[in-house]
Amino acid sequence: MSQNETVYLNGNYTQKEKAKLSVLDRGFLFGDGVYELIPVYNQHIFYIENHIKRLKNSLDLIHINPSIIEDIKIIDIIKELIIKNNYVNHYIYIHISRGVDEARNHIYTKSCKPTVLIMGENYTPFSKQDIQKGKHAITENDYRWLRSNIKSTSLLANVLIKNKAYNEAAYEALLIRDGYLTEGSASNVFIVNDNVIKTPLLSNKLLPGITRKFLTDLIKKHNLEFSECEISEKDLFDSDEIFCSSSTNPVVPITKLDNMIVSEEAGPISMKMYDYTQDFIKEFYS
Ligand code: PMP
Numbered sequence: 001m002s003q004n005e006t007v008y009l010n011g012n013y014t015q016k017e018k019a020k021l022s023v024l025d026r027g028f029l030f031g032d033g034v035y036e037l038i039p040v041y042n043q044h045i046f047y048i049e050n051h052i053k054r055l056k057n058s059l060d061l062i063h064i065n066p067s068i069i070e071d072i073k074i075i076d077i078i079k080e081l082i083i084k085n086n087y088v089n090h091y092i093y094i095h096i097s098r099g100v101d102e103a104r105n106h107i108y109t110k111s112c113k114p115t116v117l118i119m120g121e122n123y124t125p126f127s128k129q130d131i132q133k134g135k136h137a138i139t140e141n142d143y144r145w146l147r148s149n150i151k152s153t154s155l156l157a158n159v160l161i162k163n164k165a166y167n168e169a170a171y172e173a174l175l176i177r178d179g180y181l182t183e184g185s186a187s188n189v190f191i192v193n194d195n196v197i198k199t200p201l202l203s204n205k206l207l208p209g210i211t212r213k214f215l216t217d218l219i220k221k222h223n224l225e226f227s228e229c230e231i232s233e234k235d236l237f238d239s240d241e242i243f244c245s246s247s248t249n250p251v252v253p254i255t256k257l258d259n260m261i262v263s264e265e266a267g268p269i270s271m272k273m274y275d276y277t278q279d280f281i282k283e284f285y286s
Pocket of ligand 1: 037183188210212245
């Protein structure tokens with residue numbers, strides 16, 4: 001299926017295998033671009049306003065004019081891809097690079113026209129049994145740059161760190177900068193302590209995850225105790241529960257951290273958040 005899928009590239013709808021980019025595209029040469037991943041549930045685009053807002057912010061932070069979103073009518077393109085590919089439950093990537101330049105040069109030409117690629121990707125989220133069992137995570141020094149609030153395609157550090165976790169049979173690496181938790185290599189992190197759900201404050205050190213925002217909305221709706229605060233490495237290891245959030249798997253309980261067992265299986269609040277998420281998706285996207 002995936003090779004014959006229709007993707008959007010720079011104004012054209014084309015087959016995924018036929019979509020081609022220039023070797024002078026700055027996305028390829030420098031990782032000079034940003035992206036967005038948006039879930040589609042039952043043909044509906046999830047939290048679209050929040051995703052578009054973050055994409056515009058990422059573009060703005062790397063000095064690409066965010067008006068491109070409206071100029072090329074990105075939401076209409078996503079809807080068109082859902083119809084053309086008959087996506088029911090799927091994930092849509094929007095990749096925008098600074099574009100093809102005249103030569104390979106760090107300094108970009110102001111007239112560079114951004115490259116826009118929009119394509120689907122199929123992931124199978126974890127089953128409820130997997131979620132209930134929980135996953136293993138490792139901790140790692142957060143050696144990434146200090147602009148991690150930009151959803152940039154320059155993901156080398158995240159790629160290396162996620163692969164380190166994978167090679168240690170772990171789902172995720174939780175990142176520690178100067179003694180404090182920032183996020184995961186590809187997710188945000190929540191902990192639970194004495195029934196209070198906590199997550200690190202937004203800053204330049206972590207991505208403002210849309211699932212983080214969604215879960216925060218759910219926590220407030222269900223009147224659970226919640227705090228956005230600094231979480232030290234010690235707090236992390238002392239927590240009763242830990243879970244990671246991302247668009248592909250909104251709530252992933254971590255039951256083992258490095259060599260420490262957090263809990264035998266997913267804790268009650270993590271499972272509550274998982275169930276609330278599934279219920280919300282069923283209610284609003286069916
Ligand atoms: N942090 C990082 C570094 C990520 O790559 C991601 C997305 N995979 C997230 C957090 C979670 O963001 P979202 O909930 O928007 O998918």
